[in-house]
Amino acid sequence: MKIPYTTEIREDTGLYNGKVGMWLFLASEVMLFGALFSAYVLLRIGAREGEWPHGLLNIPIGAFNTLVLITSSMTVAMSWTALKMGNFSLYRKLQVVTLACAVLFLGVKAWEYSEKFHHYEIWLNEPLTAQEYPQLAGHSTDLNAPITSIIGHIDDAGSFATLASLQEQGKSTVEIHPDEFHYRLSAREQGQRRKAERAAGGAAATSHAQAGIPIDVSNIARLSAFVPKHSTFFAMYFTLTGLHALHVLGGVLAFAYILWPASKMWRQDPERYTNSIEVTGLFWHFVDLVWIFAFPVLYLL
Amino acid sequence: MASHELGFIRKYIFSVDHKVIGVQYLLTSLAFLFTGFMLMLVMRWQLANPGEPVPVVGGLLESLLGEPASEGKISADLYNSFGAMHGTIMIFMGIVPLVFGAFGNYLVPLQVGANDMAFPKLNMLSYDSYLVGGIIMLISFFIPGGAAQAGWTSYPPLATIIPTDGQTYWLVAMIFLITSSLLGAINVIVTVIQLRAPGLTWMRLPFFVWSQFVTAFLLLLAFPPMEAGAVLQLMDNVAGTSFYMPHGLVISGQPATELSGGGSPLLWQHLFWFLGHPEVYVLILPGLGIVTEVIANNTRKPIWGYRAMVYSVLSIGFLSMVVWAHHMYVTGMGMGISMFFQTTTTIISIPSVIIVTCLMLSLWGGSIRFNVPMLFAVSFLPMFGIGGLTGLPLALSMADLALHDSYYIIGHFHYVVAPGTIFAVFAGVYYWFPKVTGRLMNERLGQVHFWGSLLCMNLIFFPMLAQGFAGMGRRTYDGGQNYAAAHPANEGVIGAVSDTMMQLNDVIAWSALALAAFQLPFIFNFFYSVYAGRRVESDNPWQATTLEWQTPTPPPHGNFTQDIFVYRGPYAYSLNHPGSEASVGTVDELPDFEPQNQPLVAVTT
Numbered sequence: 001m002k003i004p005y006t007t008e009i010r011e012d013t014g015l016y017n018g019k020v021g022m023w024l025f026l027a028s029e030v031m032l033f034g035a036l037f038s039a040y041v042l043l044r045i046g047a048r049e050g051e052w053p054h055g056l057l058n059i060p061i062g063a064f065n066t067l068v069l070i071t072s073s074m075t076v077a078m079s080w081t082a083l084k085m086g087n088f089s090l091y092r093k094l095q096v097v098t099l100a101c102a103v104l105f106l107g108v109k110a111w112e113y114s115e116k117f118h119h120y121e122i123w124l125n126e127p128l129t130a131q132e133y134p135q136l137a138g139h140s141t142d143l144n145a146p147i148t149s150i151i152g153h154i155d156d157a158g159s160f161a162t163l164a165s166l167q168e169q170g171k172s173t174v175e176i177h178p179d180e181f182h183y184r185l186s187a188r189e190q191g192q193r194r195k196a197e198r199a200a201g202g203a204a205a206t207s208h209a210q211a212g213i214p215i216d217v218s219n220i221a222r223l224s225a226f227v228p229k230h231s232t233f234f235a236m237y238f239t240l241t242g243l244h245a246l247h248v249l250g251g252v253l254a255f256a257y258i259l260w261p262a263s264k265m266w267r268q269d270p271e272r273y274t275n276s277i278e279v280t281g282l283f284w285h286f287v288d289l290v291w292i293f294a295f296p297v298l299y300l301l
Numbered sequence: 302m303a304s305h306e307l308g309f310i311r312k313y314i315f316s317v318d319h320k321v322i323g324v325q326y327l328l329t330s331l332a333f334l335f336t337g338f339m340l341m342l343v344m345r346w347q348l349a350n351p352g353e354p355v356p357v358v359g360g361l362l363e364s365l366l367g368e369p370a371s372e373g374k375i376s377a378d379l380y381n382s383f384g385a386m387h388g389t390i391m392i393f394m395g396i397v398p399l400v401f402g403a404f405g406n407y408l409v410p411l412q413v414g415a416n417d418m419a420f421p422k423l424n425m426l427s428y429d430s431y432l433v434g435g436i437i438m439l440i441s442f443f444i445p446g447g448a449a450q451a452g453w454t455s456y457p458p459l460a461t462i463i464p465t466d467g468q469t470y471w472l473v474a475m476i477f478l479i480t481s482s483l484l485g486a487i488n489v490i491v492t493v494i495q496l497r498a499p500g501l502t503w504m505r506l507p508f509f510v511w512s513q514f515v516t517a518f519l520l521l522l523a524f525p526p527m528e529a530g531a532v533l534q535l536m537d538n539v540a541g542t543s544f545y546m547p548h549g550l551v552i553s554g555q556p557a558t559e560l561s562g563g564g565s566p567l568l569w570q571h572l573f574w575f576l577g578h579p580e581v582y583v584l585i586l587p588g589l590g591i592v593t594e595v596i597a598n599n600t601r602k603p604i605w606g607y608r609a610m611v612y613s614v615l616s617i618g619f620l621s622m623v624v625w626a627h628h629m630y631v632t633g634m635g636m637g638i639s640m641f642f643q644t645t646t647t648i649i650s651i652p653s654v655i656i657v658t659c660l661m662l663s664l665w666g667g668s669i670r671f672n673v674p675m676l677f678a679v680s681f682l683p684m685f686g687i688g689g690l691t692g693l694p695l696a697l698s699m700a701d702l703a704l705h706d707s708y709y710i711i712g713h714f715h716y717v718v719a720p721g722t723i724f725a726v727f728a729g730v731y732y733w734f735p736k737v738t739g740r741l742m743n744e745r746l747g748q749v750h751f752w753g754s755l756l757c758m759n760l761i762f763f764p765m766l767a768q769g770f771a772g773m774g775r776r777t778y779d780g781g782q783n784y785a786a787a788h789p790a791n792e793g794v795i796g797a798v799s800d801t802m803m804q805l806n807d808v809i810a811w812s813a814l815a816l817a818a819f820q821l822p823f824i825f826n827f828f829y830s831v832y833a834g835r836r837v838e839s840d841n842p843w844q845a846t847t848l849e850w851q852t853p854t855p856p857p858h859g860n861f862t863q864d865i866f867v868y869r870g871p872y873a874y875s876l877n878h879p880g881s882e883a884s885v886g887t888v889d890e891l892p893d894f895e896p897q898n899q900p901l902v903a904v905t906t
Contacts, residue, residue, distance in 0.1 A: 035526035
């Protein structure tokens with residue numbers, strides 16, 4: 001029994017079944033990611049004054065990944081054209097590039113994640129000032145303003161440490177090295193600071209290896225690595241990018257399956273083979289598009 | 302068509318044939334419906350006799366569920382679980398898979414003249430995913446702490462802070478069920494768009510196909526936001542995030558300092574009801590489709606206002622996406638938003654009324670055959686009518702403030718779903734049974750089933766409307782005893798529920814038991830008729846026009862043994878023209894109908 005219009009085009013719709021199915025699937029995906037972006041908007045609008053973190057993500061790396069993904073979208077489109085022209089070996093080369101880009105994207109993402117896991121934020125019961133600890137200059141424009149939380153690395157904490165796990169190790173104080181790279185300030189405020197420091201003859205402190213600030217455990221209200229529970233911002237970041245990464249992974253598996261185990265279909269039914277690349281390509285462009293929304297929303301705004 | 306024998310497992314367990322999958326859906330969802338019904342019986346007993354051990358099954362509950370059911374008594378936590386799971390099982394594992402998975406799968410390809418669904422393997426995956434989700438949901442009863450307890454709506458923060466993993470199971474199971482619906486929806490839409498037989502134009506589609514088509518779009522577009530919501534709640538449960546956890550949350554007297562806060566409980570309600578309201582139409586539209594087919598066939602008349610019904614069902618599909626926040630009037634969203642949603646909600650009642658009115662007018666002047674499917678279909682109209690009309694006060698935000706979360710709302714939506722959708726389902730089961738099995742169900746047992754169910758359904762749900770008006774709240778595990786006028790603490794309290802209202806709990810409990818008893822003839826009839834029912838004499842025992850009756854009985858793999866070309870609309874009944882004699886041959890009586898695929902008759906002279 002053969003189902004009609006699996007490969008050939010139905011005249012009155014001008015489409016084959018798979019393509020209609022994929023567009024419908026993408027419509028539901030739009031609703032899925034649309035809901036997540038809406039949730040982001042609602043949570044961000046509802047956030048208290050000054051609570052939403054800025055500058056905790058690595059913008060150059062994110063931009064690089066955007067470029068990687070766009071390149072892969074381009075090679076997918078080109079590989080489909082190659083199949084349409086009957087040039088299988090060109091298709092194969094282009095798809096290897098696609099897969100390489102996708103794997104590179106996931107690798108970079110994994111590296112970004114692991115970078116986050118050993119950064120920490122400590123919320124203090126008793127605030128400090130940048131006057132007392134010049135290392136905290138990146139946390140506030142005003143030297144005398146109270147600083148209620150510090151971002152940085154904690155000695156010997158590794159990844160995922162919590163206040164409870166540090167207490168279990170018998171620590172009564174933790175030493176945090178404030179991180180200038182992960183600013184509290186907006187890009188504009190950072191610029192103003194640097195200018196002011198230069199004008200004052202000092203060099204902007206950018207080193208990771210700043211002198212540590214000892215914090216008494218009893219002075220810690222809350223301590224969290226940059227993991228989903230850190231804040232609604234990181235919760236959203238990890239959920240959205242994690243779900244996106246799963247989609248990328250799905251695309252990689254589909255493309256790899258079509259490229260290698262299923263490639264004998266090219267000789268038996270070239271039209272159907274080309275269609276499978278077209279349909280999977282549609283999915284891939286959508287995944288790309290999600291990232292093009294996610295990158296500015298999470299990294300830049 | 303190449304006929305090659307498949308083994309039992311390939312043919313019935315891992316089948317890709319839409320009809321087998323439809324039957325799998327039917328049997329599984331009826332089993333879940335039964336499970337949900339049993340939970341309800343235990344709950345109604347508890348409400349009528351709070352704190353007393355449940356008779357007959359009390360011991361069984363204790364041995365299965367342990368401490369929460371000690372001595373066969375239902376604890377408050379267990380009651381909450383049963384309430385949450387009754388709703389979840391009935392809606393997501395009972396009705397939706399029944400009306401969409403079973404009826405949609407079996408009938409849509411047949412009615413559009415296709416040999417199968419567009420994607421048979423996805424169809425199988427859809428059923429498998431449904432089954433896995435259902436099993437996970439059932440397993441959650443037996444984990445420590447028991448199943449989810451926060452109602453079928455699972456409002457956080459409550460859903461997250463209840464100390465049981467049941468909620469996590471619920472969310473994971475929901476993701477499987479959503480995946481299943483998604484695959485099914487894509488399949489139905491593509492099948493209707495791409496696989497319609499030649500000549501079957503859009504306005505020649507049976508109304509049932511239209512209703513499934515719109516339902517599929519609702520499932521496709523409304524479920525994903527709730528899936529997103531479920532993923533976020535899963536993160537809250539598993540990863541300790543605060544998507545729905547506000548600042549300053551205090552749990553059992555302890556400030557939740559481990560949480561970052563900053564989340565919004567309202568976010569969940571929006572995401573949930575964005576599915577939740579279209580879901581209501583997912584429950585009812587296929588029911589309307591079934592009823593339309595049965596009514597057209599048994600009045601022997603074309604459906605009155607077919608086009609109006611099609612445009613109405615499309616408007617319902619669109620409007621159902623913009624009414625969701627009428628479930629949230631009491632959250633304090635603000636007057637402006639409430640105004641918007643009460644306006645859209647009032648508007649959506651118009652197309653619903655158009656459909657019901659068309660069906661009522663279709664009865665006018667018909668020579669009606671009152672067989673069992675028709676009894677269920679006809680009684681659907683006033684029952685759904687009550688359900689719809691009792692919804693109007695709830696659409697208005699002012700009236701809703703008083704009625705919200707009372708038994709009135711329980712009565713309202715059960716009128717829509719129980720004597721509404723479930724009656725439509727019964728009509729459909731009796732009507733298409735001969736096509737699936739080649740045998741008819743017993744009429745007399747069917748009559749007993751129908752009259753008993755009609756009476757008991759009303760005795761169960763009508764008192765609830767009264768209780769709700771009297772102010773009895775839903776989700777109280779003691780049946781409102783603490784709020785009753787007779788309760789010592791409530792002496793002289795205005796609005797405390799009177800004894801009459803409390804006694805209605807007994808009426809409801811006994812009626813529920815009687816309703817269970819009246820399902821026995823159906824269950825017996827169903828299985829008995831599969832093996833020993835009266836055989837049908839033709840492939841078209843009801844003299845119907847639509848394409849599913851133009852196949853062998855039961856339809857083989859691949860469905861049709863002839864090429865299908867469609868010449869006319871779906872309801873060519875009440876015909877009595879002389880020309881039809883030539884095509885039918887020498888029968889004494891002229892047939893009063895023409896199947897959709899019967900070639901146009903040339904008048905013989």
